[in-house]
Amino acid sequence: MSQSAAPTIRLQNVRKNTLQRKLYFFGALALLLVVASFFSEQLCPYDPYMQDMSLTKAAPSAEHLLGTDRYGRDMLSRVIAGSKTSIFSTLLLVSFITLFGSLIGIICAWMGRKTDTVLMRLSDMFLAFPGLVFALAVAAVLGGGVHNAIFALAAISWPKYARLARSQTLALQAAPFMQAAKMAGSGTFKLIYKHVIPNISGPILVTAVLDIGTMMMELAGLSFLGLGAKPPIPEWGSMMSDTRNLLPTQPWVTLAPGFAIFFSVMIFNLLGDTVRDYLDPKRR
């Protein structure tokens, strides 16, 4: 990086425009996915719960593009209907941990002293557990269900945001403009609302968007183990676990929800990478 000559203004503009185009493109794609999942009931060609015992385990055909499962339910409809559970729970989870974690982080940085120590040691406790292990146990104790799975993952994921928000806020506090605002008579609320939040939201947003894919996979993982959405509710992870016996004979039934997860995660990851590059002036 250090040996390459500084890019010219023209080159910088070209890069910025390409990035902007990429951002709009992936943003639109992600939005499309969310909107489609919102209207998933209207998009399903069949009722995802409707069983047709005369047509169980059918191969893909013109009527049933992805075939049917062992209850004769149309797989395409179930995959489409599953997007609602998978995508909405993920977005709910990520917005919750982002807001909650950042709030804790700002409080820590602002209050300092004991509040800071206690809350940070608490977050250390949660960070001491490896990945899904703690979430597994929380979901197990709470007893499954989408809401409990969301809660379990939220319990292990908020500390990351708290640490990020804390360090960002601490760095800001020393900035001259903050001192100036303070001297001009801004109160705590105004300082946080007008100066801290707008300045720390960039890095937090990037982390949040990049987290959507991971959280979607972890939520699906919990459902796969029977600790998230329960059948017959269509959810991608639980659908795969539900139909895994069909893998040797009807692989498309088992793999279709997997591909749905794969493409959704990919879209959100691409969006996350682009948002990161767009907000990082060094990469332009």
Next chain:
Amino acid sequence: MGAITSMNYAFKRLIQLIPILFGITFLSFLLMYMAGSDAVTEMYSNRGVEVAQEIIDERKAALGLNLSFGEQYINWLWAMLHGDMGVSFVTGENVLKAFLRKLPATLMLTGLSIALTLLISLPCGILAAIRHDRGIDLILRFGSFMGNAMPNFFVAMLLMEFLGIQLGLLPVISSGTDFESALLPTLTLAIAMSAKYMRQVRSAVLEELGKDYVLGAKARGISDSVILWKNVMKAAMLTIMTLLALSIGSLLGGTAIVESIFMWDGVGKLAVDAINMRDYPMIQAYVMWMAIIYVLVNLVADLLYHELDPRIRLGVNGK
């Protein structure tokens, strides 16, 4: 002098570990406590008998479940320090013994996955870094991108379908904990881990390659391979090893899903089975020991990092 400071550092880190270990035991206990009052009812229903309320109350008193939260925690902690984490609700076996019996299988799986991950991601990451922005780099980056978007159970299903069923190369369900049955679960874990790790190796090497001393060495006519292997890799290896230790956390979590898919008889499968049976003492033992293993791995990595980096070891400010 160097030895003393690193001893001091190790000691300091061990002291810092104490509150974290307390935190781990406390949270693990809290989990059990939340399930607590139900656990006794659950225990009897697991054994398939209907019992009167008095017997349940008596049983709770015998287990100390009628005491206050603090007393229960201290009792539990004391018993735990003596190696007694209770008995399984399902089998009646000592949970710690059951956990320790299954642990080697999981450690074997974890070890094999780490070895395979290194085997895949080190060469690929280095290659991608030295062929930065050329064809091979783009292909490898694309591969890692795809891998990052696949949950491990999906990778497991794909491998089962293509390697196990279509080609019939490998056994789909493990028949024990032998090497052949370990291949598919290892590959599943390694693919997911390599996808992340390759990127990290690439950026660590790339960052090192961009430093001024590399330019200086090039100007003095030192060959690229000497620079890469003798200088760049030596410096980048520290970051690479630390990142590896950090990714062990997600690997340990991932074993639960992969073990239960492939019927690999380790602690992950033990935990998933325990969850399905609502065998709370078992779940508790699993959560607590996995966290302790994770914390210890991180500690060792940190100490190694400290030991290997002369700038930190000798107290020279490198930053």
